[in-house]
Amino acid sequence: MASTFFRTIQIHPFLLYPTALFSRRNGVLYCTMKSSQTQTATQEKQQPPKVKVPQHALKKTVDKITRDYEAIIGIETHVQLSTLTKAFCSCPYNYGSQPNTSICPICMGLPGALPVLNSKVIEFAVKLGLALNCKLSLNSKFDRKQYFYPDLPKGYQISQFDIPIATGGYVDLDLPLEFGGGHRKFGITRVHMEEDAGKLLHSGNGDYSQEITSLTSIYSYFSKHTVDLNRAGVPLLEIVSEPDMRTGIEAAEYAAELQRVVRYLGISNGNMQEGSLRCDVNVSIRPVGQSEFGTKVEIKNLNSFSSINRAIDFEISRQALLHSQGQSDQIVQETRLWEEGAQKTVTMRKKEGLSDYRYFPEPDLPEVILTQEYVDSISNSLPELPEAKRRRYEKMRLSMQDVLFLANDMNVAEYFDATLSSGADIKLAANWIMGDIAAYMKNEKLSINDIKLTPQELAELIASIKSGTISGKIGKEILSELLAKGGTVKGLIEEKDLIQARLEIIVYPYERTELNFLIADPVEIGKMIDKVISENPKQLEQYRGGKTKLQGFFAGQVMKLSKGKANPGLLNKILLEKLNGQS
Amino acid sequence: MGSRALLMLTNFNFKTTVSSFGLASNPFFLIKNNLRTRNFSTKTRSSLQPPDLPGLAETARISLAPNEVEEFAPKIGQVIDWFGQLQAVDLDNVEPAIRADTEGDNLREDVPQTFENKEALIASVPSYEEPYIKVPKVLNKE
Numbered sequence: 210m211a212s213t214f215f216r217t218i219q220i221h222p223f224l225l226y227p228t229a230l231f232s233r234r235n236g237v238l239y240c241t242m243k244s245s246q247t248q249t250a251t252q253e254k255q256q257p258p259k260v261k262v263p264q265h266a267l268k269k270t271v272d273k274i275t276r277d278y279e280a281i282i283g284i285e286t287h288v289q290l291s292t293l294t295k296a297f298c299s300c301p302y303n304y305g306s307q308p309n310t311s312i313c314p315i316c317m318g319l320p321g322a323l324p325v326l327n328s329k330v331i332e333f334a335v336k337l338g339l340a341l342n343c344k345l346s347l348n349s350k351f352d353r354k355q356y357f358y359p360d361l362p363k364g365y366q367i368s369q370f371d372i373p374i375a376t377g378g379y380v381d382l383d384l385p386l387e388f389g390g391g392h393r394k395f396g397i398t399r400v401h402m403e404e405d406a407g408k409l410l411h412s413g414n415g416d417y418s419q420e421i422t423s424l425t426s427i428y429s430y431f432s433k434h435t436v437d438l439n440r441a442g443v444p445l446l447e448i449v450s451e452p453d454m455r456t457g458i459e460a461a462e463y464a465a466e467l468q469r470v471v472r473y474l475g476i477s478n479g480n481m482q483e484g485s486l487r488c489d490v491n492v493s494i495r496p497v498g499q500s501e502f503g504t505k506v507e508i509k510n511l512n513s514f515s516s517i518n519r520a521i522d523f524e525i526s527r528q529a530l531l532h533s534q535g536q537s538d539q540i541v542q543e544t545r546l547w548e549e550g551a552q553k554t555v556t557m558r559k560k561e562g563l564s565d566y567r568y569f570p571e572p573d574l575p576e577v578i579l580t581q582e583y584v585d586s587i588s589n590s591l592p593e594l595p596e597a598k599r600r601r602y603e604k605m606r607l608s609m610q611d612v613l614f615l616a617n618d619m620n621v622a623e624y625f626d627a628t629l630s631s632g633a634d635i636k637l638a639a640n641w642i643m644g645d646i647a648a649y650m651k652n653e654k655l656s657i658n659d660i661k662l663t664p665q666e667l668a669e670l671i672a673s674i675k676s677g678t679i680s681g682k683i684g685k686e687i688l689s690e691l692l693a694k695g696g697t698v699k700g701l702i703e704e705k706d707l708i709q710a711r712l713e714i715i716v717y718p719y720e721r722t723e724l725n726f727l728i729a730d731p732v733e734i735g736k737m738i739d740k741v742i743s744e745n746p747k748q749l750e751q752y753r754g755g756k757t758k759l760q761g762f763f764a765g766q767v768m769k770l771s772k773g774k775a776n777p778g779l780l781n782k783i784l785l786e787k788l789n790g791q792s
Numbered sequence: 793m794g795s796r797a798l799l800m801l802t803n804f805n806f807k808t809t810v811s812s813f814g815l816a817s818n819p820f821f822l823i824k825n826n827l828r829t830r831n832f833s834t835k836t837r838s839s840l841q842p843p844d845l846p847g848l849a850e851t852a853r854i855s856l857a858p859n860e861v862e863e864f865a866p867k868i869g870q871v872i873d874w875f876g877q878l879q880a881v882d883l884d885n886v887e888p889a890i891r892a893d894t895e896g897d898n899l900r901e902d903v904p905q906t907f908e909n910k911e912a913l914i915a916s917v918p919s920y921e922e923p924y925i926k927v928p929k930v931l932n933k934e
Contacts, residue, residue, distance in 0.1 A: 293903070311906075576891075
């Protein structure tokens with residue numbers, strides 16, 4: 210339908226220019242286009258209210274309908290590799306650099322220029338293939354995928370068609386508890402290497418630019434189209450999943466696990482906002498019990514894990530509703546766009562059969578040949594991957610919530626591991642990292658690598674609290690100092706005079722002392738208790754008469770006598786024994 | 793336009809060449825959605841189907857007026873016929889030659905190198921508006 214429109218415009222070339230004349234009437238023109246479109250477009254216009262109204266009013270009904278259907282979800286993910294140079298030329302690539310500055314005859318597709326493959330692309334592809342438990346093709350090749358689009362200077366994309374570098378793998382993950390928890394294994398159909406296209410932009414009034422989606426391109430037909438070729442030729446790995454996912458959450462968690470894996474491997478920053486990790490989702494539904502698949506709908510423009518989740522759940526309800534209303538013929542093979550603002554999917558383009566890309570082997574590049582030694586050496590250099598980390602943490606008897614938090618970010622996991630190897634208690638280390646340290650990082654917008662507290666000092670802090678040298682409350686104070694300024698736990702205890710006494714000042718109202726370390730000698734504390742008890746016979750009588758609250762009074766007196774130096778745990782233990790006449 | 797027309801031809805070149813190598817049974821060469829040109833026999837030149845010119849033009853994003861279709865159809869037909877001649881060659885015992893043989897991997901280290909003569913690159917862009925390359929508007933990607 211879009212191409213029909215395209216041709217119509219081509220036949221009336223006079224419409225293409227005086228851009229300025231038409232630019233203010235875009236709305237009018239747009240409406241005209243829509244209404245002049247074919248039947249499908251008209252149906253589409255009627256659809257949203259049909260779906261929207263019952264969804265709002267009868268959410269329960271929708272849930273019930275949804276329960277009668279099973280969704281089949283598969284995901285294609287493009288990962289932009291963090292190589293220094295492009296895939297087939299030595300142009301440097303940096304996100305956000307001046308447009309059209311990282312270009313050369315190869316990535317501009319000039320005649321005579323020949324591609325030479327970046328060895329890192331193969332290395333990264335092998336790493337990902339191994340991490341996703343795939344079978345590697347020791348002998349693969351590149352192919353040309355031909356199509357004409359202004360962001361593709363050569364007129365073809367160098368990709369891998371029938372022999373991808375990796376096939377038949379899987380990924381393991383654990384669903385978060387808030388989504389019901391549980392372990393999942395999703396199949397990976399293939400991983401292949403290819404190059405990115407340039408970035409197509411349109412500017413309406415000349416004062417803004419934005420990346421083109423097909424939807425915006427319809428709106429902006431009469432505005433200026435420009436391209437930035439910095440991204441053209443940047444290496445990508447495309448990961449195709451098996452249609453193993455059933456819910457939005459499973460799909461979002463699959464994408465999140467891929468992000469973790471590529472970050473652990475150090476092959477991509479996995480940043481969805483920058484487009485370094487792009488997910489296209491295929492959704493179809495079928496009545497529960499039916500074996501054949503329903504009509505597949507592709508969803509694009511998913512810029513976060515939560516939009517993957519919500520877009521899929523929206524799409525499942527939309528399709529289920531059409532099914533239940535006997536309008537399943539209105540579910541057509543098409544590409545839909547997720548609109549974040551409206552929280553719904555809208556038609557982007559209807560598919561006119563299979564695309565004709567006319568693949569053929571890339572004659573300018575040699576075959577990609579891997580030796581078993583090369584694969585083995587990479588296999589041996591792989592870091593501990595998220596799944597292995599989670600299983601290891603689980604064996605440490607950490608809760609699944611702790612496990613998922615700690616293994617989510619490789620740097621946090623490494624920090625945790627380093628804290629443990631400095632001798633810290635497992636659960637206490639997890640609690641400090643997930644509690645105060647995570648809160649600090651969030652407030653200050655820092656990563657764990659930016660904080661000044663070293664894992665060794667965290668272990669020291671935990672040990673100091675555990676041994677009773679300092680209280681938990683003082684520990685928190687020291688922690689915030691260490692996080693912001695660094696230093697050592699011992700140094701801070703001495704320098705800041707942050708002894709147990711300070712806490713006791715709050716608990717027991719007496720003047721502050723200047724002393725440093727705690728009295729942990731039971732005999733000495735016992736002597737002081739004896740003194741206080743003998744000086745306060747009236748209170749002792751009241752206590753023994755049942756007014757046990759007076760224990761606090763005695764404790765305060767002893768603490769005062771010790772000038773705040775008494776170890777409070779020990780003090781209370783001995784005091785209680787003495788008050789109750791046990792010694 | 794010249795290069796697009798060339799690609800239209802190279803597509804034909806490719807298909808006919810492939811068939812002439814007797815590889816049509818290799819699943820790789822079974823190009824989807826290509827029924828209109830696929831059902832020719834490997835050795836009979838006369839059975840080549842005439843191209844679906846409007847379809848080709850759409851793939852190449854060229855708009856052809858009906859009179860232009862009439863004008864181009866015989867020309868493209870001639871090129872196809874010319875490649876059709878190659879199909880007479882018996883290649884049953886010949887290994888397919890997909891690319892030139894190269895020694896070793898021929899890989900590149902990941903070391904950035906800035907292309908020096910960027911001015912010349914930009915100067916060769918037909919329509920450039922600092923800092924972007926102006927491009928034609930194309931509505932649908934597939």
